[in-house]
Amino acid sequence: MTRLHPRSAVVRVARGALQGAFFGFFAGSVGAGTAFLPALSVPLVAVFGALLGGGYALARYLRFRYELDGDTLSVDSGVFARQSRQIPLGRVQNVDVEQNVVNRLLGLAVVRFETAGGSATEATLDAVDEAEVDRLRNYVRRRDREPAADSGSTMGAGQFDAGGPTDDALAGSDRDESADSIGPASADSEPDGELLFEFGWRELLTYAVVSVRPAAPVLTLAGLPLGMDVVRIALRFNADLVGVSEALRPWLFGSPEGTRLLVFAALTVAQFLLLALAVSVVLTVVEYHGFRLTRANGDLRYERGLLRRYSGNIPLEKVQTLTVRENVLMRRFGYASLVVETAGYSGGDQQSTQGVAVPLAARDEVYELARDIEPFGDLDFERPPVRARRRYVARFSLAAGGLTAVAYAVDSLVFETGYWWVALALFLPVVPAAHLRWRHRGVDLDDDVLATRSGFWRRTTRIVPYYRLQTVFVTRSPFQRRRDLATVGADTASSASLLGGVARAYDLDEAAAVELREELRRRLTAHIATRRRDDSVDDDAAVGDDSDPDDSVTSETAATDDEATASEEPTARDDAATGDEAARDDDAATGDE
């Protein structure tokens, strides 16, 4: 068992002592104020607090030990309530590394291990030095594919053998990089892998502009202590500039001074947008500076961040869902982003950035990488039936009507300007909005994956391999029932679906939805059966197989899976494909209106 790096102990003791001193000072002051303690006691209590805080931090450091042994990561921790945890490495989903500024100066990093279970990060090593980070990362990665045989590890090998890979798997990964066959003991020198994407300043700024976040300045201003004052000053400045400040009062009570008000509004909106752009650029640069995505035997590895550096491994064989996101601007300029979802993250702090493999790249490249990870054909989305569009018109009209009613009520009760009918303009975008929503929704049953698509402003395409499906559900709201429509949802174990990220095929024809559900069930069974059959395929085929990137990925995909792991064999896959072909045909028939 090893301890964390001693330098991290210094940091943590210092932090603990500081917190303790602060608390002690506060408590002492309160005590001196109310309980008539002598004033001298304040520094004494503070020192006592510092000792207590520092001592506890030190005790925690001393109690925290971890070890990689065989195929288990063991972590002992806790001062009062002691905990000893064992994580089978085959079950580790993601390994994430974070370096804040202090740790960067000290050459340390925080390593987090995520598994599918549990409600928090399963093991956090805070902190180890950079060489150790590499060792851990490489060990975990290689462990996934290597025979558990070598290890004289006590319980790990026996108990968790289910996750333990076999020789085929080793052979599979060795195809790519023969240098990799070195054992875990000498695993420190890891070749950097193949570079997939990299951000220079150009890409970084493009990304910042196309992913501009209008909400960013709102949050920033609300977060700043004087944020609201800044807003007020800016508004007053604008008002003075346009000379609208004296017009503002009468406006509230009935006589708007049209043009000036318009200029005022336009100016404010323009400033807001500029600010949004500036804030977005800053945030993006800070978050994504130096972004690199590489691939080395079956893992994607990302690095990014200007001040706080993040890096992490996304094991491709654990991928549950691929999500391609394109907002309006990105679509316009042919960009897209790719999220690779595993079952690893379970709520908490990293939601915003989890699993983002490629923040921005040309659409084709994104799809190419996606196909590399999880092979699928050309996606050809089938839109919902036309009556779904009427549903959207009805729905948006209801919303517009509701807002108009509110405007009317507010105007006639409070402002009495008589201009409530301006709200009727909300009806103008109803039809185009409904059309756009309809246009961007769709579903495609590919040979290997289910793909669904939705959203105009931020179009999200979810790609779910059939063998990853969990439950399939069909829902029909009362409004959908009126038009004989239904939505099909396909759940996976992806952690992003916690945030409503389930692949959904919206507003299909009722009968088609039921058929889709059945079809998904059939394909799940068929694909699992295929994978199981592949598991029992003979070894030579896998070893002899050449390095077609697609195949190597699938072989590693298979390699994670329980017990028998083996490479996917081309013939077996062809079987599956033809089987699906037939299935697809009758699906197409029922899919028709």
Next chain:
Amino acid sequence: MERLHPRVRLLWALSSVVRTSVLAAIAFAVDRFLLALPQAAIAAGWLVLVLAGVGRALLAHRIWRFELQDDALFLIRGVVTRTDTSVPYVRVQHVDTTRGPLERSVGLASVVVYTAGSRGADITIPGLRPERATELRERLRDLAIESEATDAV
């Protein structure tokens, strides 16, 4: 397809009474200690919600159905938004039977099926006779074992 035990209507009606009463109690507490609310309105609200709850219970029982199909557990439910769900046996992680206090009082039990999925990872079949619940749990367990998934997450 199998339907729930008719007594589940009583269970749901009771639980809606309990829930609504808690709300009413809170409303009365607010009325007593914070600001005056019309008591008649609270009583009326209670009655309306209870009636709605009972109506919902009746409808829900009429709609609820489940079936053990060859490769998946299939359920239909939902009064307003109707949902049917198939849970492939391959995906079943574990199965529970539970009996809450209200359920015990009307002599019913539920079976909860867990999957590794994230939305609807636990699926509850309420309103079963206890023997039936146990039997169902064991049947589901056997089906899950038979189907034996290759890939864990």
